[in-house]
Amino acid sequence: MDRFPTRLSVIVTLPAVLLLGACNLTHKEAATTGGGDSAAVPVDAQLTTKERLGKLLFFEKRLSTPPGQACANCHAPQVAFADPETELPVSRGAIPGRYGSRNDMTVSYAAFIPPLHRDEEAGLWEGGLFWDGRVNSLAEQAQGPPLNPLEMANPHTSAIAETLRGLSYAALFTEVYGAGALDDPTQAYAHMADAIAAYERTAEVSPFSSKYDYWLRGEVELSEQELRGLRLFEAEDKGNCAACHPSRPSEDGSPPMFTDFSYDNLGTPRNPENPFYSLPAELNPDGFGFVDLGLGGTLKDPSQNGKFRVPTLRNVAVTPPYMHNGVFKTLFATVSFYNTRDVAGWPAPEVAENVNREELGNLGLTSPEVEDLVAFLRTLTDGWQASNSAR
Numbered sequence: 001m002d003r004f005p006t007r008l009s010v011i012v013t014l015p016a017v018l019l020l021g022a023c024n025l026t027h028k029e030a031a032t033t034g035g036g037d038s039a040a041v042p043v044d045a046q047l048t049t050k051e052r053l054g055k056l057l058f059f060e061k062r063l064s065t066p067p068g069q070a071c072a073n074c075h076a077p078q079v080a081f082a083d084p085e086t087e088l089p090v091s092r093g094a095i096p097g098r099y100g101s102r103n104d105m106t107v108s109y110a111a112f113i114p115p116l117h118r119d120e121e122a123g124l125w126e127g128g129l130f131w132d133g134r135v136n137s138l139a140e141q142a143q144g145p146p147l148n149p150l151e152m153a154n155p156h157t158s159a160i161a162e163t164l165r166g167l168s169y170a171a172l173f174t175e176v177y178g179a180g181a182l183d184d185p186t187q188a189y190a191h192m193a194d195a196i197a198a199y200e201r202t203a204e205v206s207p208f209s210s211k212y213d214y215w216l217r218g219e220v221e222l223s224e225q226e227l228r229g230l231r232l233f234e235a236e237d238k239g240n241c242a243a244c245h246p247s248r249p250s251e252d253g254s255p256p257m258f259t260d261f262s263y264d265n266l267g268t269p270r271n272p273e274n275p276f277y278s279l280p281a282e283l284n285p286d287g288f289g290f291v292d293l294g295l296g297g298t299l300k301d302p303s304q305n306g307k308f309r310v311p312t313l314r315n316v317a318v319t320p321p322y323m324h325n326g327v328f329k330t331l332f333a334t335v336s337f338y339n340t341r342d343v344a345g346w347p348a349p350e351v352a353e354n355v356n357r358e359e360l361g362n363l364g365l366t367s368p369e370v371e372d373l374v375a376f377l378r379t380l381t382d383g384w385q386a387s388n389s390a391r
Contacts, residue, residue, distance in 0.1 A: 044204060053172040054199030057192055062163050064094035064152035071145070071196065074104045080315030080382060081107035081205060089271050089326025094153045098283065101150075101276040101292060102131055103326035106319050108382070109312045111138060111201040112257055116298075125295060126261040131308045131324045132298045133263070138197035143189065150276075150283065161185035164192060208255050210314065211384040216249065222379060229376025232369055239363060239373055241338075244310045258313035258380065263295045265306035266338075267355040269347035271327035291350060292324060306351025317378040325350070331374045339363045339370060 047055065057063065061070045074091045075081040083091050083104045090100045115136035116128030127133065129141045145151040146160055154160050164170060165182050173181040173191055182188040199205065214220040222230065232239040234247055242248075245258045277288045284290055296305030308324045322328040328337060337346060342361035349355055365373070 047202060047204070048198070049172060050176045050195055050198045051202050052199075053169070053176055054195035054197065055204075056167075056169055056172070057196050058199055060167070062167070063146060063154070063160060063192075065154045065159065066094060069094035069152055071107075071142075074145075074151075075107045079318050082315070082319035086320050086329075089274055089321050090276060091151070093148075093150045095149075098150050098153070098279065099275040100148075101274070101284075101290065102324050103321055105131065105311060106315060107200055107205060109206045109257060109314055110141070111206055113261060113309075122262075124262045125299070125304065125307075126263075128298070128309065132294050133309055134298045138200050139190070139193040142193035142196040142200075146189075150279075157185040157189040160192070161188040164188055207382050209382045209384060211379040211381070213255055214384060215379070216255065220384075223375070225372050225375045226379050227376075228369075229372040229374070232365070232373050233376055238369070239338075239365065240359060241313075241373070243359060245313050259310045262310050263304065263307035264310060264356050265294070265308075265349070265351055265354045266323070266360065267341055267346075267349040267357075268308075268323045268325065269327055270350045271323075271325040273327075274325055293351065294324065296351075296354075303354065306349065306354050313377060314380050315382055317374075317381050331377055332370060335365075335370050335373050335377075339365045 058071045058075075061068050061073075063070065074083045076084040078084065085092065088099070089103055091104045092099060110129060113129055114127035116125065116133040118125050125133065127136070129135050129138070130144075135141050135144065146154050147157070161182055161184075164173065165188075170182065173188075173195075176195065177191045181191055211220060211222070215222050230247070232241075233245075234240075234242045236243070244260055244262060244264065246256050246260055247258060248256055250256070276284055277290060281287065293305045295307040295309070296302060298304075316322075317331060320329055320331070322331070322334040328334040336344075338360045340346070340362065342357070
């Protein structure tokens with residue numbers, strides 16, 4: 001398809017060692033570490049000092065107001081650094097009764113997202129972090145949640161800097177950034193975000209260890225159903241998922257990202273279960289009339305209203321719910337929406353303009369073919385060797 005070329009828009013340079021091993025922090029440890037601070041977080045010996053500092057900060061529960069919420073609460077390693085609380089379509093804030101407006105994206109593979117830019121040849125916006133592309137780097141992204149009143153809810157950088165100075169591993173800031181690294185609140189906050197970004201760039205967060213990665217390297221066979229699903233995924237006259245989620249290695253041999261980093265309005269319906277709608281006016285002035293404009297809101301451009309960045313499909317089977325507002329709870333429902341949006345009476349789009357009506361909505365897939373596609377998508381879950389080495 002010309003509108004969504006299957007090439008990667010950036011050259012991805014991978015770490016020399018792809019498989020350092022998945023983070024060995026259990027769900028229980030992630031939930032309890034840092035009643036004081038994160039000094040007990042297991043750290044891979046292969047991490048640099050900055051990466052180790054970033055990992056400790058990523059799991060640090062004292063960096064919210066009130067204390068108790070770390071980055072890892074909404075980006076837990078046991079579910080590919082996505083939100084483990086799937087009973088809600090969006091994430092809870094540190095303050096009880098507060099919720100974000102969107103479904104949290106996985107941190108895994110975010111290191112490979114390019115800055116927001118317009119590809120003039122393709123005529124598309126690509127890149128940028130968050131669903132709406134509003135920041136251009138992992139460090140910028142890491143600075144958002146701690147000061148967001150709906151997330152970690154700190155009042156200002158001075159409060160965060162004070163907490164950083166009191167951590168048992170605060171000396172690591174001096175080791176990495178030099179003497180006085182935590183003296184100035186603004187600089188301390190920047191150092192914190194830089195260290196977290198360094199950890200998020202490690203192979204611990206983006207391990208490329210799915211069954212599909214092993215298959216690409218010729219080390220394992222896919223089942224017949226998985227192969228049927230792959231063929232549907234790539235077939236231009238059927239699923240055509242690979243038009244926006246490229247599934248083959250790039251020209252330099254880098255593993256596929258399963259996203260072209262572009263933006264699209266899929267016609268996703270509003271989610272009546274989103275608790276953000278019912279927040280008080282000072283947190284959500286629009287109430288139940290809230291409409292998420294996505295990229296259009298970032299660019300202040302109505303022609304981009306309702307468009308959200310195409311997410312990676314890596315680990316998609318373990319990162320429900322789906323879409324920017326978490327409206328779909330299962331992979332089968334999500335694929336079914338792509339398949340029958342225009343012919344099966346789905347609810348109206350949240351944003352009616354700019355809906356992609358050319359590449360989805362009536363794919364003609366049978367229910368068994370939808371099951372085959374879902375079976376293939378399950379091969380994109382990291383950690384396959386660890387759980388299947390005996391098979």
